[in-house]
Amino acid sequence: MKRVIFSMVIIFSLAISAVTIYSQIASGGSYALTQAVVSSGGGQSSGGTFGITGTTGQQAAGTTSAGGPFDVHGGFWQGDLSPTAAGVSISGRVLTPDGNGLRNAMVYLSDRTGLTRMTRTGSFGYFRFDDIEAGQTVILSVHSKQFHFTPQLVNLTDNSADIDIISSEPNRQ
CATH class of the missing domain: 2.60.40.1120 (Carboxypeptidase-like, regulatory domain)
Structure with missing residues (x-):
């Protein structure tokens, strides 16, 4: 039982660090993405030739947009975290x-x-x-x-x- 709990803690820690790494500040060229918390869930970020808009409820949850050197996945999602039985x-x-x-x-x-x-x-x-x-x-x-x-x-x-x-x-x- 202790192994299962320990394994789940490790998996959760890895997932949190992956999300943290994935959501770091990125900048380059004529644009910059900054981290911001918007209480209503909405917000806008734009610059150069692209724009990213978030809305409360994420009406386009689960959709992926791609083009050029970037892709955007909108909505609420969770990585594949399934417990492994010891x-x-x-x-x-x-x-x-x-x-x-x-x-x-x-x-x-x-x-x-x-x-x-x-x-x-x-x-x-x-x-x-x-x-x-x-x-x-x-x-x-x-x-x-x-x-x-x-x-x-x-x-x-x-x-x-x-x-x-x-x-x-x-x-x-």
Whole structure:
């Protein structure tokens, strides 16, 4: 959770600095643009061969005018700021019906996009998946020659540890 907040603060800071850099004073030739705050939202700036006029409500919001060495985008807009979900991890154990860890079982993790990852359990039945997008529900399923397992749904809002996947019965051969 702290990573998500930290990431959002960084993204917001970058957006503010980008807007600040974008709105710096520019001058050259026979014109000069100066920064001004007009309380009603209207104002005019002109010189040389161009003019820029702002109105309250920006009736032409979202339009772009271009020509020569400049372009103007009028209206209220926001840059593409979308939060990125931090990667979380999920770990646990695959257990036999009597509670022993199951070695070399294949654990599959399927996410909402259909992407499936696989890992094998260690000698005591432990498994781990890292860098999974937070905020989604994933399916954990286990395949073993010896035991049958029911797939589990896990809602990932943060790191999930100590997930036990316990076999309900041995496989029938």
